[in-house]
Amino acid sequence: MEILREYLPFLVPLIIAQLALGITAIVHVLKHPRYRFGNKPIWVLIVLFINIIGPVVYFVFGRGEDQ
Amino acid sequence: MRNYIAFTKKELLESIRTYRLLIMLLVFLIFGIMSPLAAKMMPEILSASMPEGMTISLAEPTAIDSWTQFFKNISQMGLIVTIIIFSGVLGTELSKGTLINLLTKGLSRNTVILSKFTGMAIIWTISYAAAFIVTLGYTVYLFPNDEVSNLLFSVFCLWLFGMFLLAVLLSASTLIKNNYGALLISGAVIVVLKLCNIVPNLQNYNPLLLATDNVSLLTKTVEVSSLSDAAAISIICSAMLIIASILIFRKRQL
Amino acid sequence: MSVLEIGQLYKNFGNHTVINGLDLSVPEHSVYGFVGQNGAGKTTTMKMVLGLLKPDSGDITVCGEKVCYGETKSNRHIGYLPDNPEFYGYMNSPEYLSLCGEVTGLSKKRIKERSEELLSLVGLADVKRRIGGFSRGMKQRLGIAQALLNEPRLLICDEPTSALDPIGRKEILDALSAIKGKATVVFSTHILSDVERICDHVGVLHGGKLALCGTLSEIKERRRHDCFVIDFMNSGDASCFMDCEELKSPMVSATQEGHTIIIKISDLKNSGQFLIDMLSKKQITPLKFELMEPTLESLFLEAVQ
Known part of the structure; x- marks a missing residue:
């Protein structure tokens, strides 16, 4: 408990940033079901389970044309 | 000049609306938080992974450990993410043909290259600064009594190396139509720079020094003056690469 | 005065000659249909006019200025409308027009005025969506708006209607007709009915040069065959008419197809009268009596053979 409190100032922003990245990506994956390659389930898995790089790769390589 | 401002504004708008800026910021913020955290937790992680009953003496973590993590994260993952994010900066426009329309309206090709570089530089600078400020804040909070030397210069060196890489990426994009090609060339340049380090006399002039000697600067094992050659070379090379990009791009049939 | 002049233009891609001594002149305030088969070199020519491709040799002059x-x-x-216009999908139309305006050097106020004017001209004034969600027709219309933004004297459209459905096509053609008089329009196409609808000048590109050019009526006049088509009520009347001695002369060639007789005679004006005389002499009332106009299609096919 003591340790947790000590790390709270780190963990809270860290988790928020990670969540923001993941949620932005997952929302985009679900709302724009056209991809340059791959399909929805693959991108959902990549975005959710590959930390940091997953969303980056999705936005750079995976997402389809605009909108 | 007006065209330069208009097109740079467009580059920034593009970075915002295509989530490039958001991703860069979030990724760099994560690195900014993770670096001091990793430094702080390192002893506990190590002792937890030790077999029962075995004890090793671990030095208390210091600010230097925090900055070591910072420079390691940014110079590796940070730069990789940056280069990946910007890999399509020119290629996408060329393959989609969005640029042709503006070129026929009198936008000069020089402006395109300069604006693209400015756009990338601004995003890189903002994200890097965000990571730096966050790490600085946490480091001061965790290790208030630790002193580090040359911090700003060391941070500047890695920033300069990032700018150099962006110039490499941009000139690679003018050479090759394919986005992955530009990425590969940038990777190849890093490998070549690493190979150059084998030659002892070249080491001091190698831009790579700006991304490897950061921690040594903080601990004063390396003097500021010893990086001045590498910094100068990086600035000259970046300028030359951008001029080369302009020249190549002007010759290119679209 | 010509807005666009091309003289002895040559362009090769490797060993393949695309443009082979093209001469072309577009008079001011005309709507010029630039017709050719796919791959005839229409887009190549336009890109050279815009300075996007380097000609091997030859001169191109736009409004008296060398390209x-x-x-x-x-x-x-x-103003240029590419065949498949691509815009930044993350912008909406006013944003895109304002970027174009700033690039061409219009003042902020002027950009706003022109944008509103043009967006309502092409029917996009109420569309708030980003360009990424536009249909092809909408993109083409935005393309026209951006091409007209700086009030160009010459508007070049590369196959503006080819990829559109009938409604989209009508909208584009209407928009182009609305421009008539404000600017000279050159548009390439292989859809001949579009040319007939809005063009007054035509040039047919074939084998790297113009196989046919002039105003639409001039071309038709020049290529008019002295040919009459007479439709009869029944085949009896037709046969009766065919039997006339006068039609057997070597000056005349007549062919019968069921109810219809097609007659070719050299002297157009007199022979028309002469045929009508014969009909009245035989007491036959035809269903249709027509001087055959050459269709653009037949002219085109003739030109590219």
Whole structure:
């Protein structure tokens, strides 16, 4: 408990940033079901389970044309 | 000049609306938080992974450990993410043909290259600064009594190396139509720079020094003056690469 | 005065000659249909006019100014609509027009005025969506708006209607007709009915040069065959008419197809009268009596053979 409190100032922003990245990506994956390659389930898995790089790769390589 | 401002504004708008800026910021913020955290937790992680009953003496973590993590994260993952994010900066426009329309309206090709570089530089600078400020804040909070030397210069060196890489990426994009090609060339340049380090006399002039000697600067094992050659070379090379990009791009049939 | 002049233009891609001594002249305030088969070199020619491709040799002059490859000075006279216009999908139309306006050097106020005017001209004034969600027709219409933004004297459209459905096509053609008089329009196409609908000048590109050019009526006049088509009520009347001695002369060739007789005679004006005389002599009332106009299609096919 003591340790947790000590790390709270780190963990809270860290988790928020990670969540923001993941949620932005997952929302985009679900709302724009056209991809340059791959399909929805693959991108959902990549975005959710590959930390940091997953969303980056999705936005750079995976997402389809605009909108 | 007006065209330069208009097109740079467009580059920034593009970075915002295509989530490039958001991703860069979030990724760099994560690195900014993770670096001091990793430094702080390192002893506990190590002792937890030790077999029962075995004890090793671990030095208390210091600010230097925090900055070591910072420079390691940014110079590796940070730069990789940056280069990946910007890999399509020119290629996408060329393959989609969005640029042709503006070129026929009198936008000069020089402006395109300069604006693209400015756009990338601004995003890189903002994200890097965000990571730096966050790490600085946490480091001061965790290790208030630790002193580090040359911090700003060391941070500047890695920033300069990032700018150099962006110039490499941009000139690679003018050479090759394919986005992955530009990425590969940038990777190849890093490998070549690493190979150059084998030659002892070249080491001091190698831009790579700006991304490897950061921690040594903080601990004063390396003097500021010893990086001045590498910094100068990086600035000259970046300028030359951008001029080369302009020249190549002007010759290119679209 | 010609807005666009092309003289002895040559362009090869490797061993393949695309443009082979093209001469072309577009008079001011005309709507010029630039017709050719797919791959005839229409887009190549247009890109050279815009300075996007380097000609092997030859001169291109726009509004009296010579076009140089890689430079864009002469482009301030030109509005260009590419065959498949691509815009930044993350912008909406006013944003895109304002970027174009700033690039061409219009003042902020002027950009706003022109944008509103043009967006309502092409029917996009109420569309708030980003361009990424536009249909092809909408993109083409935005393309026309951006091409007209700096009030160019010459508007070049590369196959503006080819990829559109009938409604989209009508909208584009209407928009182009609305421009008539404000600017000279050159548009390439292989859809001949579009040319007939809005063009007054035509040039047919074939084998790297113009196989046919002139005003639409001039071309038709020049190629008019002295040919009459007479439709009869029944085949009896037709046969009766065919039996006339006068039609057997070597000056005349007549062919019968069921109810219809097609007659070719050299002297157009008199022979028309002469045929009518014969009909009245035989007491036959035809269903249809028509001087055959050459269709653009037949002219085109003839030109590219």
